[in-house]
Amino acid sequence: MDKNEQYKKTLAAKGWEIAQRLADLKAGKDFRLSDLDGLDLDTTNLQEKRLRDYLDLIERARTRLRADDGSFGRCIQCGTSFAPGALREMPWLEQCQSCASLNDL
Ligand SMILES: [Zn+2]
DSSP states (O other), X not given: OOHHHHHHHHHHHHHHHHHHHHHHHHHHHHHHHTTTXXXXXXXXXXXXXXXXXXXXXXXXXXXXXXXXXXXXXXXXXXXXXXXXXXXXXXXXXXXXXXXXXXXXX
């Protein structure tokens, strides 16, 4: 199979999984709204934000892959190529470890 096809499949599968989790979370959230547990709601909102960020990450990777301009598979900040193994596992990677750790400072 074409390498890009493999990445597309992995991205689509992960995107679907996250969308499902988001849907499950929202279904649970409506239920929790009724018991007015503020703390629980904050946690749910945080989880929802994380899932949405994850979906955005996947969507950006799909856009780079479609663009086929060489940006896919490289760090969006410094341009370093990702290790093929890492990319196979996580085709949504967009930052190398050193750029990601700089952002955490
Ligand atoms: Zn980098």
